[in-house]
Amino acid sequence: MNAYQEFKIIGSRPVRPDGLDKVTGRARYGADLNMQGQLYGHVVRSPHAHAVIKSIDCSEALAMEGVLAVMTGEDLAIPGDQMLGSGEGAMALRDVVPMVMSQGKVLFHSQAVAAVAATSPELAAEAARAVEVVYEVLPSVTDIHAALAPDAPILHHDRFPDGYPEEPTNLATHISLTVGDPDAAFDKADVVVEQTYSVPMCHQGYIEPQACVARVDAVGRVDLWCCTQGHFTVRHFTSAVTGIDLGKITVTASEIGGGFGGKTTVYLEPLAVVLAQKSGRPVKLVMDRGDVFRATGPAPGAETRVKLGATRDGKLVAADVECLMDSGAYNGAPAGIAAFMATACYKFTDARSTGRSVYTNKPKIHAYRAPSIPQVTLGFELAITELAAALQMDPLEFRYLNAVEEGDANMMGAPYNRIGLKECLEVARNHRHYKSAVAEGAGRGIAMGYWINAGMQSSATLNVIADGHVAILTGSPDIGGSRASMALMAAEVLGIPFEHIHPQVAATDAVGHTDLTGGSRTTLATGQAVIQAAEQCVLEMCRRAAAEWEVEPGVVTWSQGAAHYAEHSLTFEALANRAGTMGGPLTFSSSLTAASAAPAFAVHICDAEVDKDTGRTTITRYTAIQDAGKAIHPDYVEGQMQGGAVQGIGWALNEEYLYNDEGVLENPGFLDYRIPVASDLPFIDTVIVEVPNPLHPFGVKGVGEVPIVPPMPAIAEAVYQATGVRFRDLPLNPPKIVAGLCKA
Amino acid sequence: MNKPLNKMAVQATINGESTVFLCSPGQVLAEVLRDELELIGTKIGCNTGDCGACSVLVDDRLVCSCLVLAAEVEGRSVQTVEGIANGGELHPVQQKLLEHGGLQCGICTPGVVVAAKALLEHNPDPTEEQARYWLAGNLCRCTGYDKIIRAVLDAAKTIREEAA
Numbered sequence: 001m002n003a004y005q006e007f008k009i010i011g012s013r014p015v016r017p018d019g020l021d022k023v024t025g026r027a028r029y030g031a032d033l034n035m036q037g038q039l040y041g042h043v044v045r046s047p048h049a050h051a052v053i054k055s056i057d058c059s060e061a062l063a064m065e066g067v068l069a070v071m072t073g074e075d076l077a078i079p080g081d082q083m084l085g086s087g088e089g090a091m092a093l094r095d096v097v098p099m100v101m102s103q104g105k106v107l108f109h110s111q112a113v114a115a116v117a118a119t120s121p122e123l124a125a126e127a128a129r130a131v132e133v134v135y136e137v138l139p140s141v142t143d144i145h146a147a148l149a150p151d152a153p154i155l156h157h158d159r160f161p162d163g164y165p166e167e168p169t170n171l172a173t174h175i176s177l178t179v180g181d182p183d184a185a186f187d188k189a190d191v192v193v194e195q196t197y198s199v200p201m202c203h204q205g206y207i208e209p210q211a212c213v214a215r216v217d218a219v220g221r222v223d224l225w226c227c228t229q230g231h232f233t234v235r236h237f238t239s240a241v242t243g244i245d246l247g248k249i250t251v252t253a254s255e256i257g258g259g260f261g262g263k264t265t266v267y268l269e270p271l272a273v274v275l276a277q278k279s280g281r282p283v284k285l286v287m288d289r290g291d292v293f294r295a296t297g298p299a300p301g302a303e304t305r306v307k308l309g310a311t312r313d314g315k316l317v318a319a320d321v322e323c324l325m326d327s328g329a330y331n332g333a334p335a336g337i338a339a340f341m342a343t344a345c346y347k348f349t350d351a352r353s354t355g356r357s358v359y360t361n362k363p364k365i366h367a368y369r370a371p372s373i374p375q376v377t378l379g380f381e382l383a384i385t386e387l388a389a390a391l392q393m394d395p396l397e398f399r400y401l402n403a404v405e406e407g408d409a410n411m412m413g414a415p416y417n418r419i420g421l422k423e424c425l426e427v428a429r430n431h432r433h434y435k436s437a438v439a440e441g442a443g444r445g446i447a448m449g450y451w452i453n454a455g456m457q458s459s460a461t462l463n464v465i466a467d468g469h470v471a472i473l474t475g476s477p478d479i480g481g482s483r484a485s486m487a488l489m490a491a492e493v494l495g496i497p498f499e500h501i502h503p504q505v506a507a508t509d510a511v512g513h514t515d516l517t518g519g520s521r522t523t524l525a526t527g528q529a530v531i532q533a534a535e536q537c538v539l540e541m542c543r544r545a546a547a548e549w550e551v552e553p554g555v556v557t558w559s560q561g562a563a564h565y566a567e568h569s570l571t572f573e574a575l576a577n578r579a580g581t582m583g584g585p586l587t588f589s590s591s592l593t594a595a596s597a598a599p600a601f602a603v604h605i606c607d608a609e610v611d612k613d614t615g616r617t618t619i620t621r622y623t624a625i626q627d628a629g630k631a632i633h634p635d636y637v638e639g640q641m642q643g644g645a646v647q648g649i650g651w652a653l654n655e656e657y658l659y660n661d662e663g664v665l666e667n668p669g670f671l672d673y674r675i676p677v678a679s680d681l682p683f684i685d686t687v688i689v690e691v692p693n694p695l696h697p698f699g700v701k702g703v704g705e706v707p708i709v710p711p712m713p714a715i716a717e718a719v720y721q722a723t724g725v726r727f728r729d730l731p732l733n734p735p736k737i738v739a740g741l742c743k744a
Numbered sequence: 745m746n747k748p749l750n751k752m753a754v755q756a757t758i759n760g761e762s763t764v765f766l767c768s769p770g771q772v773l774a775e776v777l778r779d780e781l782e783l784i785g786t787k788i789g790c791n792t793g794d795c796g797a798c799s800v801l802v803d804d805r806l807v808c809s810c811l812v813l814a815a816e817v818e819g820r821s822v823q824t825v826e827g828i829a830n831g832g833e834l835h836p837v838q839q840k841l842l843e844h845g846g847l848q849c850g851i852c853t854p855g856v857v858v859a860a861k862a863l864l865e866h867n868p869d870p871t872e873e874q875a876r877y878w879l880a881g882n883l884c885r886c887t888g889y890d891k892i893i894r895a896v897l898d899a900a901k902t903i904r905e906e907a908a
Contacts, residue, residue: 013845016842016845019841019842019847020834020842022850022853023834023838023841023842023847023853024785024825024826024829024834025784025785025786025826025854026785026826029787031778031788032778034779122768204885206851206885207787207789207795207797207851207852207883208789208851209788209789255850255851256849257787257789257849257850258885289791289792479848479849480848480849481848636845638845638890639848639888639890639891642888642890642891643848643888645888646887646888646889647885669790669792669794670790670792670794670795670883671792671794676888677879677881677883678875678876678877678879678882678892679876679880681876681888681889681890683872683890
């Protein structure tokens with residue numbers, strides 16, 4: 001039962017508080033701050049995909065006039081096995097440090113090996129060219145199968161996955177999970193499908209490159225400004241990587257120009273801090289677009305074998321999933337999530353799921369919107385569709401018959417609370433899109449998706465201003481409108497106008513610890529901290545009104561932004577105005593570890609046309625349906641659904657990392673790494689389904705990530721329906737379509 | 745000591761104001777706007793003319809300012825996102841982007857504002873398809889373009905109604 005059942009302002013669509021600055025160009029992003037007297041950093045990067053660094057000579061660079069500092073990996077911590085909690089999962093320091101700068105060995109092309117700071121960007125670039133690095137080049141491997149071959153070059157001689165003998169391998173992790181007895185269960189199946197599906201490595205493709213500026217004062221205090229999804233994470237990681245005490249570092253999050261999981265770690269920040277420390281001057285670093293593609297963590301490519309069995313009446317009886325994922329050069333741990341969550345949309349009593357990840361000479365993979373799930377879901381959902389076809393059942397009805405609902409457990413064990421998957425399928429079944437005839441020559445696909453959604457730690461502070469306005473400080477960088485949702489939630493509880501609430505993202509020292517903006521958790525968890533702080537405010541205001549009226553606090557009620565008792569009332573504004581004489585400043589803070597997270601489910605319907613001469617696929621109609629629990633600001637819920645769907649469309653049709661034989665990325669720019677543009681797309685229709693989350697006071701469920709999960713299988717099926725040719729290997733770009741049609 | 749010696753003085757009208765700035769011959773307009781003139785609304789997402797975040801108008805022509813040398817604007821008029829609103833009054837494109845929620849992270853928004861304004865001056869009644877092709881050079885990774893296109897078409901309608 002939700003604490004709030006009726007809403008006055010939640011669910012409305014006011015203009016976001018930070019909108020004006022963003023449409024007029026005033027908003028400050030990572031590269032938009034300059035500190036007085038700042039230097040410009042430049043990173044020296046490896047021209048080889050795999051090499052031993054024999055020596056680095058910075059003396060010539062340092063001797064140049066205007067060059068004030070140089071650094072190498074020797075200036076960073078030597079990492080052991082210590083783990084850094086990062087919110088969505090811990091990372092080992094030894095997997096973080098080399099993505100900042102290599103130490104002794106480079107494992108991917110464009111890995112940082114040294115950095116310089118100089119008085120102008122041009123001079124810094126010139127000095128970087130003067131750094132002399134001697135490499136002993138080693139053979140490299142970028143393909144996940146080749147990396148597991150017996151003759152593959154080994155990336156790590158000192159890492160052995162659990163349960164494996166101590167012999168060199170590129171296998172990074174191996175996780176297997178079984179419920180029931182899948183082998184016996186397959187014997188009971190009337191129809192079995194087994195296929196292998198693959199998805200390429202791709203990039204989050206945020207438009208803003210990483211950028212930061214750091215200053216270190218005379219007593220060693222660090223002031224760091226950067227674009228990040230989590231400035232507390234940046235503080236933690238920067239401290240661990242540089243060895244500087246956590247308490248000496250303050251991080252301010254700039255506005256952030258997209259992240260999608262990609263900005264939940266550090267790349268430049270520790271370098272700027274070390275260079276600032278060495279030079280005694282502020283240092284600014286901005287990543288080049290090509291380096292964003294070549295040297296920040298992309299999403300892993302994967303190959304998934306799926307075997308499914310069902311009875312003739314359409315009941316799923318067994319599943320066996322095996323997912324092989326690219327880890328890049330260090331442990332990005334993608335395979336566990338894939339294995340645990342592969343079957344999460346379906347009822348199963350007998351299933352096995354295995355995940356393996358492989359080291360390759362590519363940047364360590366990193367989170368990208370529902371990390372690992374789109375890859376494994378391409379295979380799982382397409383196999384479901386292929387099984388429905390083999391059973392001659394409607395793909396939606398087959399899903400409905402087997403979809404999870406409240407009380408069902410997935411492979412991770414805990415039963416679902418009140419989830420909305422079946423409700424989404426019901427909306428899809430009755431939607432005018434699904435009921436419409438498929439256009440001549442087009443095809444239609446349907447797919448669904450799951451994402452676990454996170455809770456984690458959040459904090460909020462609410463300061464009442466004397467004129468009755470309210471400042472809200474949270475520790476959550478606003479990546480897609482969260483300040484609007486925070487203000488709406490505070491307005492709902494306080495009963496004052498939305499426009500009187502001024503939400504801000506506060507620096508690390510100015511608000512309680514807050515985990516990163518990720519895991520679809522910000523509106524849920526940070527929102528819950530805001531709700532609690534606002535409730536404390538209401539309680540205190542009622543207490544003060546009661547004291548004024550000389551009655552028990554319990555008899556005072558709060559509604560429409562005022563305290564009431566009998567004929568008395570005192571407005572929020574009056575109580576704010578008189579705070580100084582009624583008990584002092586009105587400041588309320590709430591910090592929590594949210595236990596209210598609930599999983600997200602989505603159903604997407606896609607119509608596509610394929611030009612059989614050119615192989616070009618056009619998405620002609622697209623509908624995204626999703627359970628949001630309760631939509632706080634529907635525009636930004638729809639925006640997440642549309643944006644996630646389009647990222648999925650890009651991944652399905654075009655996006656792909658292309659490496660050459662030397663391990664060099666051949667398409668490190670938006671011209672050759674083609675993300676969807678406006679003219680590629682139709683409007684993306686959305687339906688928000690609201691099955692309230694019983695654990696959250698407003699019924700909120702996270703919404704940000706799951707929209708990227710269904711698109712790939714929905715589109716692949718639409719292409720099959722349009723062409724009659726089954727493609728199981730993405731992306732479905734024109735050359736692949738033409739080749740497939742020619743072979744058919 | 746950090747300024748290379750071969751700087752040149754360029755005179756141009758920036759957002760309606762006559763301005764003189766120094767730049768090196770190889771410096772692009774986007775960099776000068778941001779670093780010399782502190783017009784940080786012009787964003788640099790790629791520096792290769794692919795993303796459109798640095799879109800500005802030079803004598804009413806829509807360009808990527810990362811592909812224009814600063815020296816090329818000598819004697820010309822440059823309009824950036826900071827010059828689109830009329831004082832405190834937002835341009836309809838800006839107002840409609842706000843009303844439709846046509847931005848999430850907002851990094852592409854300045855370029856979209858400038859490009860959409862140019863579209864509507866060029867074609868006051870664009871079809872959805874025309875708006876999509878005109879804005880195909882402005883990459884947005886957050887929104888899927890849905891609410892951006894709706895906002896631009898709505899802004900066109902507002903401008904036509906105001907003119908009628």
